[in-house]
Amino acid sequence: MKILITTVFEYPHTGGLSTHVQTLKNGLEGFGHTVDVISFSDLPEWKQVGLVKGPSFLLNKMKLGKGFVHSHLTRQKLLAQYIRENNRGYDIVNAQDVFATLASVDSGIPTVSTVHGYMSFEAISKGSLVQDSAEERFIREIEVEAYTRTRKNITVDQRIKDYLRDAAGIDAVAIKNFINVTDFAPEKNRKNEFRQQYGIDASRQVLFVPRRLTRKNGVIYPTLAMEQVVRQFPDALLLYAGTGEEESTLRSKISELRLSRNVQLLGAVPHEQMKHYYALSDIVLVPSVHDAGVEEATSISALEAMGSGSPLIACAVGGLKEIVNPGVDGVLVEEKNVDELAAAITDLLANPAKGEEFAGKARAKIENEYSHVSAARKYEEIYKSVL
Structure with a gap:
């Protein structure tokens, strides 16, 4: 299969999502599949700064959360366009976040999604969203939309699987996180x-x-x-x-x-x-x-x-x-x-x-x-x- 992995975040970067993507890519390629990754990092720098990061910074000065919403909606739009322009005949897309899911679905390629956490809750925890604000409610609605539009949801643990069932009535498949057991061996x-x-x-x-x-x-x-x-x-x-x-x-x-x-x-x-x-x-x-x-x-x-x-x-x-x-x-x-x-x-x-x-x-x-x-x-x- 020709498999595309997508995310609206930077790749690679220091963090669990990048580690997950790279390790999954290695495993799938070991079975003979072709695996590409398209991320926010693939966009021209002027788009990253001029269309996303700069405006988001200014909007957050007006009201905390506005910039967060603008950033992710714009990332989704730009990523969808980039996927369409760089479609190498992919059989399937594995999106790694809510907005990458919507961008991938909009590209017309069959899409499954890996859910790594609780987007709105995590944004509140980081101070990017205000709890019970209009922006937070909007992000929750977007989450549900993504969970229902993708062909299959995969969660990295049982609790997130339960969250999808409670939030959107979705029956997901739980596949626990994993590591490259050869790379991370005792030394x-x-x-x-x-x-x-x-x-x-x-x-x-x-x-x-x-x-x-x-x-x-x-x-x-x-x-x-x-x-x-x-x-x-x-x-x-x-x-x-x-x-x-x-x-x-x-x-x-x-x-x-x-x-x-x-x-x-x-x-x-x-x-x-x-x-x-x-x-x-x-x-x-x-x-x-x-x-x-x-x-x-x-x-x-x-x-x-x-x-x-x-x-x-x-x-x-x-x-x-x-x-x-x-x-x-x-x-x-x-x-x-x-x-x-x-x-x-x-x-x-x-x-x-x-x-x-x-x-x-x-x-x-x-x-x-x-x-x-x-x-x-x-x-x-x-x-x-x-x-």
Whole structure:
């Protein structure tokens, strides 16, 4: 088949959606399919800035949310035009977001959609929309339109499947997120090599947060927990890989708690380097929280950590509860509970053998249940069924 994957967002970019697209593309190409990706990044820069980003910025100055709506509607229109102009005889489109779905359907190519989250709730959480505003209600209506017009909806976890049923009466197919189990394999034997490469002392206890710096990812809580952790492990080092609107809040808190020696913000880390940080870390943290109705899906970051041989501590929310068996292949703590998070961190640092046991069982689970090869086969079957 000739398969087109579409999104109104940038591709590639640092984040789970790009990782999902690239990993799915690799899996489908392994079965002999031709897979192309068309995204907002393919548009000429003057259109990106002059028609979308510039006007959206100005409209948001008038009223928060107006720019968000303008941005996505214009992205949809431009993407639909670009798909029509660059149609290489595609058999099917797999759209990755609400507005890409509508753009793809308008192109006339049979379309299925992957639903990664709750668009309106996530926009509220990020501060892009005001709850119960006219703009938020409009986005919810657009969501329902997209879910009903596509030929099949695929969700990345059971909760989002339930959301589509409740919001639009749609019966979707849940296919959990997945990773390339070959790329993200344990490399703990290279731990000191990677630490030397990135200038990290081999004797320090390293905690790694591979998350965008946004509220729903709960990124403030590991820093708050470090105030307790450093009392027992004064050389402990907390690393964040990601960018986002919470960066200034984090920097302020790091300064306030006098943790500049113990907490570092790495910024955006290229995806191919993420495996190095998993390997050099002693513990990976995925501290997601409920925020504005948003819950973590089947976190790709958590899956990558489990596949890479790193013990995982995550919050017991959303899809994280589906992938972590607490006390067996990882640790789950109560969201926003700084004391519990700090206790879990210090326990694993003091008992590394326990972490190694969790990591070994986690790797076996990833190989059996979250391989990109088996996921690509499921997607292939859905494409064939709707055709």
